[in-house]
Amino acid sequence: MSALLVSDHSEAPPVNNAVYDVARLRRAFPILGREVHGHPLTYLDNAATTQKPKAVLEAIEHHYIHECANVHRGAYWLSEKASEQYEQARKDVARFIHAAHAKEIIFVRGATEAINLVAAGFGRSLLKPGDEIIVSEMEHHSNIVPWQMCAEQSGAGIKVLPFDDRGVLQVAELERLLSARTKLLAVTHVSNALGTVNPLKEIITQAHAHGVPVLVDGAQAIPHLPVDVVTLDADYYVFSGHKVYGPTGIGVLYGKREALERLPPYQGGGDMIRTVSFEKTTYAPLPARFEAGTPDIAGAIGLGAALRFVESVGVEAISRHEAMLMAEAKQVLSDIPGLRLIGTAPHRAGVISFTLDKVHPHDMATILDRQGIAVRAGHHCAQPVMKHFGVPATARASFAMYNTLAEVQALGAALRHVREVLRP
Amino acid sequence: MTDIADLYQELILDHNARPRNNGTLTPCSHQAEGYNPLCGDTLTLYLQVEGDIIRDVKFVGSGCAISTASTSLMTTALKGKTLAQAESLYRAFHELVTSESPRADEALLGKLMAFAGVREFPSRVKCATLAWHTLEAALHARKEPVSTE
Numbered sequence: 001m002s003a004l005l006v007s008d009h010s011e012a013p014p015v016n017n018a019v020y021d022v023a024r025l026r027r028a029f030p031i032l033g034r035e036v037h038g039h040p041l042t043y044l045d046n047a048a049t050t051q052k053p054k055a056v057l058e059a060i061e062h063h064y065i066h067e068c069a070n071v072h073r074g075a076y077w078l079s080e081k082a083s084e085q086y087e088q089a090r091k092d093v094a095r096f097i098h099a100a101h102a103k104e105i106i107f108v109r110g111a112t113e114a115i116n117l118v119a120a121g122f123g124r125s126l127l128k129p130g131d132e133i134i135v136s137e138m139e140h141h142s143n144i145v146p147w148q149m150c151a152e153q154s155g156a157g158i159k160v161l162p163f164d165d166r167g168v169l170q171v172a173e174l175e176r177l178l179s180a181r182t183k184l185l186a187v188t189h190v191s192n193a194l195g196t197v198n199p200l201k202e203i204i205t206q207a208h209a210h211g212v213p214v215l216v217d218g219a220q221a222i223p224h225l226p227v228d229v230v231t232l233d234a235d236y237y238v239f240s241g242h243k244v245y246g247p248t249g250i251g252v253l254y255g256k257r258e259a260l261e262r263l264p265p266y267q268g269g270g271d272m273i274r275t276v277s278f279e280k281t282t283y284a285p286l287p288a289r290f291e292a293g294t295p296d297i298a299g300a301i302g303l304g305a306a307l308r309f310v311e312s313v314g315v316e317a318i319s320r321h322e323a324m325l326m327a328e329a330k331q332v333l334s335d336i337p338g339l340r341l342i343g344t345a346p347h348r349a350g351v352i353s354f355t356l357d358k359v360h361p362h363d364m365a366t367i368l369d370r371q372g373i374a375v376r377a378g379h380h381c382a383q384p385v386m387k388h389f390g391v392p393a394t395a396r397a398s399f400a401m402y403n404t405l406a407e408v409q410a411l412g413a414a415l416r417h418v419r420e421v422l423r424p
Numbered sequence: 425m426t427d428i429a430d431l432y433q434e435l436i437l438d439h440n441a442r443p444r445n446n447g448t449l450t451p452c453s454h455q456a457e458g459y460n461p462l463c464g465d466t467l468t469l470y471l472q473v474e475g476d477i478i479r480d481v482k483f484v485g486s487g488c489a490i491s492t493a494s495t496s497l498m499t500t501a502l503k504g505k506t507l508a509q510a511e512s513l514y515r516a517f518h519e520l521v522t523s524e525s526p527r528a529d530e531a532l533l534g535k536l537m538a539f540a541g542v543r544e545f546p547s548r549v550k551c552a553t554l555a556w557h558t559l560e561a562a563l564h565a566r567k568e569p570v571s572t573e
């Protein structure tokens with residue numbers, strides 16, 4: 001295949017504890033060498049999806065070229081090999097989020113499917129009319145709509161945990177919202193629209209004091225922060241592979257064993273059963289029970305490779321690097337006339353959202369794009385957040401391990417140029 | 425390569441900064457709402473049609489420069505036109521911004537030719553057409569707000 005996929009050890013990622021060598025790290029991501037509209041690509045839409053390192057592309061290619069077979073089905077070498085790699089990926093995920101057991105890791109399509117899986121289970125067999133689910137005001141639509149659907153189906157109601165004008169969750173409100181009727185709390189670890197890092201430990205402790213399980217949407221936390229699901233004591237933790245340098249089409253539902261076993265199966269089909277007869281079907285134990293049909297085998301293998309890549313760079317090192325980019329971005333953006341930061345929580349990660357006086361975010365994004373700078377403009381699938389701030393949309397820059405201070409400065413310069421083009 | 429100035433032409437910048445026919449029109453004979461869920465742009469369009477002639481057009485809403493200028497220029501183009509002329513304009517404009525090789529009727533489109541560059545910016549086509557879809561909805565009295573999706 002492409003020459004880009006050839007391994008080159010001189011381009012290996014920097015190792016733990018070494019100086020954070022971002023130039024070298026960038027070479028591990030083939031796409032970062034390309035140009036857009038005649039400018040070097042400045043990719044600042046990492047919250048939408050991250051770029052993929054060669055290690056991931058190679059792992060996927062290796063599977064298809066050398067070890068392609070279905071998993072858990074064939075008593076032959078190739079299938080055993082594929083199964084082994086698939087299960088290795090599950091172990092990689094378990095290690096990455098510090099889960100107690102690999103069987104608590106369910107492979108799904110992404111964060112969205114993971115939430116739908118849990119919501120469908122609650123809707124079908126755990127909720128009754130009058131029960132309540134608490135959802136925070138800063139959720140992505142994928143952590144709102146499945147709960148609305150499950151509430152509609154079961155007759156349960158939804159309560160909203162609000163945030164303040166900085167974008168900080170009003171955790172004190174939880175005491176008022178939690179009751180004997182509450183059956184689940186769904187909250188994001190990091191907001192994709194505001195960048196807020198939520199005080200999960202505090203939230204989960206409070207919920208548990210009322211016997212309420214917590215589902216955490218980790219889609220925007222996994223690429224930026226060390227995550228330890230056991231220390232957090234999260235009942236469910238979900239994320240998408242493609243936002244943490246892995247391929248699209250693969251994601252993770254982590255659940256504590258009891259939390260998963262409470263749920264009825266999600267989809268029926270092959271691989272999720274123990275025995276099938278027309279009289280009675282019994283279901284397979286975890287994790288197979290929730291993985292009906294042929295899974296995204298190559299995707300899981302790619303995700304495993306992505307997580308190992310992140311570990312080789314070091315999650316803490318990435319966190320520190322991105323914190324520096326965020327600090328610089330805050331500085332650079334604050335100096336731009338008419339710019340308003342949306343989301344000013346003291347603890348933020350990865351994401352910075354803003355508006356520019358009299359300039360629509362879409363125009364901003366188009367003008368930046370012509371300079372090779374990719375940022376997101378829109379409501380970021382978080383319309384309640386937009387409503388809170390009274391804006392139809394924001395522009396959002398979001399960072400990854402490979403972004404540089406020079407890119408942040410280029411963003412600042414390009415934003416000044418926006419006014420020159422539009423003369424609003 | 426297309427330049428950013430091909431999109432943001434002088435006329436478009438002018439109509440964005442100073443939109444014409446901005447405001448409500450009540451009572452009016454036709455009215456419709458448009459919405460672009462992708463960017464949250466909203467638009468309410470008011471028309472006063474007498475007989476076959478569009479006598480007055482006004483709008484309120486919030487949107488990007490392309491959508492605001494498109495609405496503003498559309499309202500100026502529509503005043504005094506017959507309903508049949510409005511339909512032809514709608515079709516000509518649609519072709520101008522969406523077709524690969526538009527046979528632009530420059531005489532018919534007039535100032536609306538300023539949007540010729542939009543074609544090169546696929547993600548912005550819906551911004552330019554929102555006003556026109558809303559016009560269609562108003563003239564054909566559709567009750568549901570139109571959406572670009």
Ligand SMILES: Cc1ncc(COP(=O)(O)O)c(C=O)c1O
Pocket residue numbers: 047048109110111112113140142143188190191192217219220240381
């Ligand atoms: C916070 C958050 N949750 C959930 C999702 C949904 O992820 P996916 O579309 O990969 O399922 C996203 C993606 O934008 C997100 O940012």
